[in-house]
Amino acid sequence: MPVKDEIEARLTAAFTPELLEVVNESNRHAGHAGDDGTGESHFAIRLRSAALAPLSRLERHRAVNRALGDITRRVHALALDLG
Incomplete structure (x- = not known):
């Protein structure tokens, strides 16, 4: 399954x-040190959820990282917009 999915x-x-x-x-990062050649190394995530609303910015990031589990170790960069 593709990492995006x-x-x-x-x-x-x-x-x-x-x-x-x-x-x-x-x-956008081809040739960059974090580019592993898979085409699945850098992602931007925009997420809005009532479950995250009462959390601080740091708690939101931690919750998303927990939900993503091992994916955070398999990709080089995740840009998170958790507004």
């Missing part, structure tokens, strides 16, 4: 989001 599935299961956008930005 895994991210979407895990975040949907964990947070039942009102808004979820996962953008693979790996092509």
Whole structure:
């Protein structure tokens, strides 16, 4: 399964989001030290969920990282917009 699909599935299961956008930005980083050649190394995530609303910014990031599990170790960069 593509990493983008895994991210979407895990975040949907964990947070039942009102808004979820996962953008693979790996092509923008071709040749960068974090580019592993898979085309799945850099992602931007925009997520809005009532489950995250009462949390602080740091708690939101921690909750998303927990939900993503091992994905955070398999990709080089995750840009999180958890508004």
